Amino acid sequence: xxxxxxxxxxxxxxxLLVTAQDNIIINTEGRNTVSLNGIWxxxxxxxxxxxxxxxxxxxxxxxxxAYWNAPVLKEKTxxxxxxxxxxxxxxxxxxxxxxxxxxxxxxxxxxxxxxxxAPKVKKAEDVYLYFGxxxxxxxxxxxxxxxxxxxxGFTPFNFKIPKELLQKTNNNLVVRVNNNxxxxxxxxxxxxxxxxxxxxxxxxxxxxxxxxxxxYHLQLDQKQDILTAQKKKRFTISGWVxxxxxxxxxxxxxxxxxxxxxxxxEASGDSVKIALQAKKIxxxxxxxxxxxxxxxxxxxxxxxxxxxxxxxxxxxxxxxLNGRQIFLRGIxxxxxxxxxxxxxxxxxxxxxxxxxxxxxxxxMVRLAHYPHNExxxxxxxxxxxxxxxxxxxxxxxxxxxxxxxxxxxTQLKEMIxxxxxxxxxxxxxxxxxxxxxxxxxxxxxxxVKEAKQLDDTRLVSAAxxxxxxxxxxxxxxxLGAYTDIVSLNEYLGWYGALPDACKTAKWExxxxxxxxxxxxxxxxxxxxxxxxxxxxxxxxxQWYYQEQIAMxxxxxxxxxxxxxxxxxxxxRSPRRNNPEYQEGWNRKGLIDDKGHKKLAFYxxxxxxxxxxxxxxxxDRK
Ligand code: GCU
Numbered sequence: 001x002x003x004x005x006x007x008x009x010x011x012x013x014x015x016l017l018v019t020a021q022d023n024i025i026i027n028t029e030g031r032n033t034v035s036l037n038g039i040w041x042x043x044x045x046x047x048x049x050x051x052x053x054x055x056x057x058x059x060x061x062x063x064x065x066a067y068w069n070a071p072v073l074k075e076k077t078x079x080x081x082x083x084x085x086x087x088x089x090x091x092x093x094x095x096x097x098x099x100x101x102x103x104x105x106x107x108x109x110x111x112x113x114x115x116x117x118a119p120k121v122k123k124a125e126d127v128y129l130y131f132g133x134x135x136x137x138x139x140x141x142x143x144x145x146x147x148x149x150x151x152x153g154f155t156p157f158n159f160k161i162p163k164e165l166l167q168k169t170n171n172n173l174v175v176r177v178n179n180n181x182x183x184x185x186x187x188x189x190x191x192x193x194x195x196x197x198x199x200x201x202x203x204x205x206x207x208x209x210x211x212x213x214x215x216y217h218l219q220l221d222q223k224q225d226i227l228t229a230q231k232k233k234r235f236t237i238s239g240w241v242x243x244x245x246x247x248x249x250x251x252x253x254x255x256x257x258x259x260x261x262x263x264x265x266e267a268s269g270d271s272v273k274i275a276l277q278a279k280k281i282x283x284x285x286x287x288x289x290x291x292x293x294x295x296x297x298x299x300x301x302x303x304x305x306x307x308x309x310x311x312x313x314x315x316x317x318x319x320x321l322n323g324r325q326i327f328l329r330g331i332x333x334x335x336x337x338x339x340x341x342x343x344x345x346x347x348x349x350x351x352x353x354x355x356x357x358x359x360x361x362x363x364m365v366r367l368a369h370y371p372h373n374e375x376x377x378x379x380x381x382x383x384x385x386x387x388x389x390x391x392x393x394x395x396x397x398x399x400x401x402x403x404x405x406x407x408x409x410t411q412l413k414e415m416i417x418x419x420x421x422x423x424x425x426x427x428x429x430x431x432x433x434x435x436x437x438x439x440x441x442x443x444x445x446x447x448v449k450e451a452k453q454l455d456d457t458r459l460v461s462a463a464x465x466x467x468x469x470x471x472x473x474x475x476x477x478x479l480g481a482y483t484d485i486v487s488l489n490e491y492l493g494w495y496g497a498l499p500d501a502c503k504t505a506k507w508e509x510x511x512x513x514x515x516x517x518x519x520x521x522x523x524x525x526x527x528x529x530x531x532x533x534x535x536x537x538x539x540x541x542q543w544y545y546q547e548q549i550a551m552x553x554x555x556x557x558x559x560x561x562x563x564x565x566x567x568x569x570x571x572r573s574p575r576r577n578n579p580e581y582q583e584g585w586n587r588k589g590l591i592d593d594k595g596h597k598k599l600a601f602y603x604x605x606x607x608x609x610x611x612x613x614x615x616x617x618x619d620r621k
Contacts, residue, residue, distance in 0.1 A: 022410075023244070024417050025158050026215050028130050028206055029374075030304045036129075036173070036203040040092050040114040041084035043067060044102070050082060050111050051139075051176060061144065067111045068141035068174040084113035084174075092203055093132065095196035098342035103197075105574075112175040112199055118166050121207050127166060128208060129173075130158040132201025132345075132373060136185070139176040143167060151407065152186070153179070154335075154370040154392065155414035158206065175199060186407045187392040192586060193334055193369065194572035200343045201373050212301040214244040217420040218254070218274060218294060219457040220309045226283070226323040237261075237276040237309060243298055246270045255295040267298065283322045284308025284423040286363045289384030291423075308381055308423030312459060314484050317559030319459070319514050321386075321426070327615070328386065328562025329608040330364035331357060331590075332519060334571040335372045338593035341572060350375040354383055356568055356591060360601070361608035366518060366564035369394050369432050371415040380424035387424045388461070388518070388564065391415055391447075393431030399443040412447055416454045425458060432463040432518075433489055436477055445482040459484035463518040466490055475509035485561065486511045489519035492548070498533075499540075499547035507557055514561035520548055521566035524600065525581040526592025536581040541588075542599035549607045565604060569593070 025031070043050065050067025053059055059066040064080070071080035090096060096103040096110055103110075121127060129140065135153030139146065147159035179197030181189040218239040229235045241252050252265040252272045259281065265272040282290040291306040311322055318325045333353060335344045344353060353376070357365055364386040367376060371389055380387045391411045398404045412430065419425050430447035434440050444462060451460045464477035466488050473490065480486045486509055493499035499522070509515055524541035532543040545565075552560055570589035576582040585593060590601040 022413050022417055024156055024414060025128060025130060025206055026418055027303055027305050028204060032207045034119045034205040036116060037092055039089045040112045041088050042090040043082060043111040045111055046108045048109055069144045070172050092199045093201045093345040095200050095343040096198040097196050107180055107195055109176060109178045114173055115170050116173060117169045119205055119207055124210055125207055126210060127161045128158045128206040129161055130204050130206050132156050134177055134199050135179050135197050137178045141174045143172050152411045155411055156418055184398045184401055184404050186411055187394045188397050191394055192573050192575050196343045201345050209301045211247055211298060212244050213241055213296050213298050213303050215242040215417055216296055218307055220311050222311055222457050226311055233279045235278045235281045239274045240271055241274060241296055242271045250299050253297050256292050258292050281309050284310040285322055286384040289382060291381060305421060307421050310423050312426040314459060314514055317512050317514055319561050327611060328364040328516060329362045329611055330366055330562055330564030331360055331362045332366040332368045332564045332567045334368055336571050338569045338571060339595050345373050347375045350379040354379055357385060360605050361612055364564060377419050377422040377425050381422050385424055386426050388427040388429055389425055390429035393434060395433055397434060399440040405443055408447060409450055412451060420455055427459045427461050430462045436465050441478045444479050448482040461485045461487045463487050463489045472506040472508050480511045485514040485516050487516045487518040490517060491520060493544050494522040499544040502547040502551035505551055509557055515557050515559040516561050517563035519566040521588040523587035524598050525587055526594060526596040526598055538599045542603055545600040545603040
């Protein structure tokens with residue numbers, strides 16, 4: 001059915017179209033790409049010699065000593081003091097820390113280099129260079145010319161390659177990566193995770209027509225009532241399609257063949273608003289993660305995606321998925337493969353991590369404390385696992401600095417732009433354990449509003465602060481007035497007191513919203529057994545989980561909606577230096593760095609199995 005809709009560029013419905021500055025090409029999996037993954041070469045450059053001359057002045061573009069220029073060695077007398085050669089291989093994607101002992105604690109600049117031949121492209125096609133993520137500051141050069149710079153360690157970015165710059169063969173691609181920490185960055189200088197540096201995710205060339213579908217967002221219109229839509233056999237899917245540039249005509253088409261939807265829109269400007277009707281939709285759900293093939297095109301550009309349609313909402317102090325109350329049986333995860341002491345970055349890594357999640361009988365993951373690689377939310381989509389994803393506004397950010405706010409906002413937009421079509425993602429989190437102050441609450445509540453303006457098809461949260469008054473654990477963090485759910489990190493029995501303090505603990509909150517434990521956990525060295533009173537024994541951690549579960553079952557607020565304990569696996573942290581039990585590892589994992597499941601894993605698994613059984617019997621309150 002052809003449905004000519006006058007398109008327009010502006011704020012659309014509840015959707016703020018992503019701003020022109022944000023030129024991320026989403027869903028590169030569904031496009032014509034050439035991978036640049038593999039062995040590159042590197043130079044470690046702690047003194048920034050490749051970027052500054054001996055007077056510490058930024059090198060000019062054609063400076064022979066600049067590392068983005070290939071050394072010229074024609075005559076024996078030619079002089080150079082840099083070069084990229086085979087004895088210095090580095091794997092891309094992959095953090096540098098795990099690739100050689102010289103990199104383990106390295107923070108600074110590493111130059112990456114590889115050559116590639118131009119892909120076959122038609123005259124009217126362009127080539128873009130796409131990075132899944134690079135931590136932290138990235139400068140990209142091709143054949144001696146700068147393509148651009150990006151800051152932020154956990155979100156994608158891309159640069160268009162000027163046609164005149166691309167050579168048929170032997171293109172010299174040089175990437176300068178710096179992972180130094182600074183007080184005015186996001187995250188700031190202190191985190192409880194390893195500052196893995198490098199080109200940590202996929203790199204690819206994306207071949208696209210001059211005008212193409214750059215971004216889109218399609219989801220059930222969240223204003224509709226599911227039961228009414230089912231009764232009336234009338235579902236609305238709404239959203240938008242954004243092109244990479246302004247056009248004065250042409251056709252945007254959106255097809256969902258399985259729903260017999262074939263809609264065309266006359267394009268004018270750079271965006272069209274989408275409103276689709278369907279008589280019947282198999283809703284995406286944790287027990288039935290139905291994904292539909294969606295085909296979006298503009299003239300010759302066609303991009304395919306798999307999208308699940310569902311509704312997530314807060315109703316009083318409950319979370320509803322498709323109108324049904326859900327309880328979040330979660331687990332927190334860092335983006336790390338502990339057994340190999342490295343950043344996770346591949347589909348295989350996602351399979352491994354979600355294998356543990358399913359074994360735990362969890363139905364939700366908190367991807368802490370930054371957006372993970374795209375394989376994770378895509379796999380969650382296919383497995384029916386709910387996702388909390390987060391920007392690294394962590395601890396003591398420079399909240400009074402407007403430039404810092406812009407950095408946080410940019411990372412929020414990049415996270416939402418990349419994952420806005422992932423049904424599994426139900427919560428955007430704008431930060432973690434930020435110390436309460438008026439400046440901080442203004443900063444954080446602005447991020448909450450921004451997230452809600454960018455996307456009204458999800459909930460927004462943040463890990464809030466708890467404070468202890470007259471023997472009561474009180475959740476009245478002012479940020480809780482803005483978030484959709486009240487999430488808190490609590491370690492009663494680990495940081496202060498012992499696990500049996502849970503028996504008499506009192507909890508209160510001033511917010512009549514879903515009450516979610518975003519973190520709780522205790523440390524244990526895998527394989528270390530002793531009496532339960534022995535800190536870092538598996539028995540202590542087991543005791544902690546037994547007491548915590550008894551507490552949430554017996555004396556916890558009625559609006560308790562779930563938890564995502566800290567954490568699935570032991571992970572690296574420079575803050576954890578107990579020489580007996582930690583040695584640079586945070587040991588709160590339920591699984592250790594050898595893949596050994598600790599006693600506490602089975603305590604949580606049993607709790608989740610019980611909940612699952614109660615839900616199946618329909619007798620969970
Ligand atoms: C905090 C923080 C985590 C940290 C954890 C811990 O809640 O959010 O990032 O790792 O506590 O102390 O282990």
